[in-house]
Amino acid sequence: MSSATDAIKRFSKGPDADGFYGDFGGRFVAETLMPLILELEEAWEWSRTDEAFRQELEGYQRDYIGRATPLYYAERLTEHLGGAKIYFKREDLNHTGAHKINNCIGQILLARKMGKKRIIAETGAGMHGVATATVAARFGMECVIYMGATDIERQQPNVFRMKLLGAEVIPVESGTGTLKDAMNEALRDWVTNVDSTFYLIGTVAGPHPYPAMVRDFQSVIGRETREQILEKEGRLPDTLMACIGGGSNAMGLFHPMLDDESVHMIGVEAAGHGIETGEHAASLNGGEPGVLHGNRTFLLQSDDGQITDAHSVSAGLDYPGIGPEHAWLHTQKRVEYVSITDHEAIEAFKLCCELEGIIPALESAHSLAHLRKIAPDLPGDHLIVLNMSGRGDKDMASVANWLEAHGDTDKLPDTTVEAAEPGRIDDMQPPHDVAKKTGETE
Amino acid sequence: MATRITRRLDALKAEDRAALVTFTMAGDPNYQASLDTLKGLPGAGADIIELGMPFTDPMADGPAIQKAALRALKGQHTQQKTLEMVREFRREDQDTPIVLMGYYNPIYRYGVERFLKDASEAGIDGLIVVDLPPEHDSELCLPAARAGIDFIRLATPTTDDKRLPRVLENTSGFIYYVSVAGVTGAAAPTPEGVEQSITRIRAHTDLPIAVGFGIRSAEQAAAIGRFADAVVVGSALISCIEQADSVDAGTRDVHALVRELSQGVRRARSA
Numbered sequence: 001m002s003s004a005t006d007a008i009k010r011f012s013k014g015p016d017a018d019g020f021y022g023d024f025g026g027r028f029v030a031e032t033l034m035p036l037i038l039e040l041e042e043a044w045e046w047s048r049t050d051e052a053f054r055q056e057l058e059g060y061q062r063d064y065i066g067r068a069t070p071l072y073y074a075e076r077l078t079e080h081l082g083g084a085k086i087y088f089k090r091e092d093l094n095h096t097g098a099h100k101i102n103n104c105i106g107q108i109l110l111a112r113k114m115g116k117k118r119i120i121a122e123t124g125a126g127m128h129g130v131a132t133a134t135v136a137a138r139f140g141m142e143c144v145i146y147m148g149a150t151d152i153e154r155q156q157p158n159v160f161r162m163k164l165l166g167a168e169v170i171p172v173e174s175g176t177g178t179l180k181d182a183m184n185e186a187l188r189d190w191v192t193n194v195d196s197t198f199y200l201i202g203t204v205a206g207p208h209p210y211p212a213m214v215r216d217f218q219s220v221i222g223r224e225t226r227e228q229i230l231e232k233e234g235r236l237p238d239t240l241m242a243c244i245g246g247g248s249n250a251m252g253l254f255h256p257m258l259d260d261e262s263v264h265m266i267g268v269e270a271a272g273h274g275i276e277t278g279e280h281a282a283s284l285n286g287g288e289p290g291v292l293h294g295n296r297t298f299l300l301q302s303d304d305g306q307i308t309d310a311h312s313v314s315a316g317l318d319y320p321g322i323g324p325e326h327a328w329l330h331t332q333k334r335v336e337y338v339s340i341t342d343h344e345a346i347e348a349f350k351l352c353c354e355l356e357g358i359i360p361a362l363e364s365a366h367s368l369a370h371l372r373k374i375a376p377d378l379p380g381d382h383l384i385v386l387n388m389s390g391r392g393d394k395d396m397a398s399v400a401n402w403l404e405a406h407g408d409t410d411k412l413p414d415t416t417v418e419a420a421e422p423g424r425i426d427d428m429q430p431p432h433d434v435a436k437k438t439g440e441t442e
Numbered sequence: 443m444a445t446r447i448t449r450r451l452d453a454l455k456a457e458d459r460a461a462l463v464t465f466t467m468a469g470d471p472n473y474q475a476s477l478d479t480l481k482g483l484p485g486a487g488a489d490i491i492e493l494g495m496p497f498t499d500p501m502a503d504g505p506a507i508q509k510a511a512l513r514a515l516k517g518q519h520t521q522q523k524t525l526e527m528v529r530e531f532r533r534e535d536q537d538t539p540i541v542l543m544g545y546y547n548p549i550y551r552y553g554v555e556r557f558l559k560d561a562s563e564a565g566i567d568g569l570i571v572v573d574l575p576p577e578h579d580s581e582l583c584l585p586a587a588r589a590g591i592d593f594i595r596l597a598t599p600t601t602d603d604k605r606l607p608r609v610l611e612n613t614s615g616f617i618y619y620v621s622v623a624g625v626t627g628a629a630a631p632t633p634e635g636v637e638q639s640i641t642r643i644r645a646h647t648d649l650p651i652a653v654g655f656g657i658r659s660a661e662q663a664a665a666i667g668r669f670a671d672a673v674v675v676g677s678a679l680i681s682c683i684e685q686a687d688s689v690d691a692g693t694r695d696v697h698a699l700v701r702e703l704s705q706g707v708r709r710a711r712s713a
């Protein structure tokens with residue numbers, strides 16, 4: 001058992017019994033939460049082998065989420081870049097508009113099985129909040145979403161959607177008012193309401209079993225991709241690409257092919273204004289190992305171990321940590337992790353709209369930007385699958401503000417600067433200038 | 443060799459009264475003021491001192507302690523400065539036990555072995571690290587024991603009889619019973635409920651048991667001090683600093699409240 005192949009074969013095996021992937025992961029939580037986490041682990045272990053659970057999950061994936069999502073050949077982008085052959089895994093076509101619901105549907109079935117009646121979640125871009133509010137409505141459960149005050153301002157449409165779905169959205173003012181603060185507040189809620197409440201974490205972070213459990217529920221992305229590419233091309237892809245906030249859409253795509261040695265994988269972090277400026281969200285490329293939110297991973301932090309603020313134009317990538325399994329895959333060099341600036345992401349966003357008729361989420365635009373860099377130099381038979389993790393409808397205000405701030409105004413509609421006409425549904429959303437304050441600065 | 447913590451708790455047991463344990467945040471509202479507060483605590487009646495190590499993301503703390511940590515960090519407080527404060531304190535007081543309380547990341551980043559060495563030399567007697575359950579004893583708990591520093595663990599209302607032995611296993615100094623499921627500064631527990639829980643824990647250990655979370659007044663301290671070996675007060679003291687008109691007034695108000703609380707624990711078992 002010493003060949004390189006055997007070493008590669010182990011990549012999909014983690015975590016160990018204590019929730020570790022090498023040095024990363026674990027269960028660094030307050031004692032109050034430990035019994036809950038052990039109880040959840042038991043339920044998750046059960047779900048992995050229970051046939052009835054699997055069938056029920058698949059039923060909701062098909063009829064409620066709309067799976068399988070297509071593997072789409074991006075022909076015009078392929079021609080434009082003039083190199084590798086590009087496919088998009090269309091997670092943007094899921095119900096609620098992103099991959100997030102794959103995980104939510106799985107966890108809510110577990111919550112129901114555990115007899116929980118109240119669901120809490122953190123959200124950044126609001127996509128996880130919307131997906132959580134959606135499944136909570138579907139299963140008749142009370143739902144409370146913690147969202148940073150900064151993110152509430154820049155993701156107003158999603159706040160409105162969550163409210164329509166019956167969720168209570170609680171603004172979090174502490175810290176920077178972004179995803180990490182929302183997660184702190186959700187954890188505080190959980191230690192206070194231990195009996196009634198299920199904490200539905202939205203990415204492959206948090207204490208064990210969350211990183212592994214969320215990965216399992218997201219792995220449907222990679223399993224489908226594998227089957228679909230074999231059907232279309234008769235072989236596995238050469239390269240997989242996905243953006244990384246906490247890392248769930250990436251892990252979902254990567255995990256089923258981690259042991260396929262020939263498949264190269266690239267995770268794309270947010271470089272914000274540039275890693276050298278210190279204003280970024282690239283935990284692997286610009287962070288150090290540490291312990292936060294229940295696991296050991298790479299974190300943006302000071303020399304004294306204080307967590308520093310992340311920055312990204314995309315709210316869903318604005319997190320100072322990353323899932324522990326990614327931290328491990330990074331140190332093992334199984335996956336390549338790169339970073340993309342706000343500016344590069346916006347340029348790729350525009351290109352995708354114009355060439356493919358697909359408005360991508362700003363998160364997904366980060367992987368598109370890296371694709372733009374590498375595809376032209378690759379041969380025409382090099383197959384790339386990019387995870388189109390979500391659609392960009394939620395990002396209209398952020399993009400408009402960014403374009404305006406950068407003098408790129410020819411496409412800006414009047415509505416970005418004026419309130420909508422009376423009587424339109426937009427009236428139910430706050431005026432755009434609220435969102436504008438935080439959309440982008442530079 | 444008995445540690446300072448054990449010696450102090452044994453002595454108070456002989457006096458038949460509960461210890462008053464105070465919690466304040468190092469560096470809040472600034473270095474000098476928090477040092478002045480610290481130095482006056484034993485005189486005001488604190489038997490054991492818990493000193494918070496500020497952290498940006500204190501996920502088990504309520505608003506009062508969150509804000510205290512942020513005030514300290516805004517004043518450029520560091521782990522080094524916390525240790526320096528204790529060194530200064532120890533020049534005048536070699537008897538009052540000091541326990542550092544906080545989260546793991548700043549210690550991890552400092553380097554566990556280096557931290558334990560520096561903490562030990564500074565005169566620190568114990569550690570409470572909220573996000574290190576017994577599952578992670580090898581990280582800090584066992585190295586601390588080797589360095590002669592007590593590792594004090596929290597037991598909570600969710601810690602059942604099955605789990606309790608695991609929580610107690612490598613705990614030394616005392617065990618800290620968190621009387622409510624929740625964050626610091628949350629609602630007060632009922633003394634009857636807490637007494638039942640203490641009885642349950644006593645069946646598993648001879649360690650002294652401290653009770654904290656939600657205790658704000660001398661009356662509450664007296665009610666809990668009737669059966670607990672130690673009573674911990676934190677958020678109420680921190681609030682004195684937050685609400686004071688000046689830095690000096692904050693220190694004065696903390697000491698005044700500590701004097702009241704210490705009257706509470708002293709009369710707890712005499713009525």
Ligand SMILES: Cc1ncc(COP(=O)(O)O)c(C=O)c1O
Binds near residue numbers: 245246363391
């Ligand atoms: C569309 C989309 N993609 C990606 C992400 C990043 O999360 P993760 O890295 O867990 O996939 C988010 C998070 O909100 C998102 O909304």
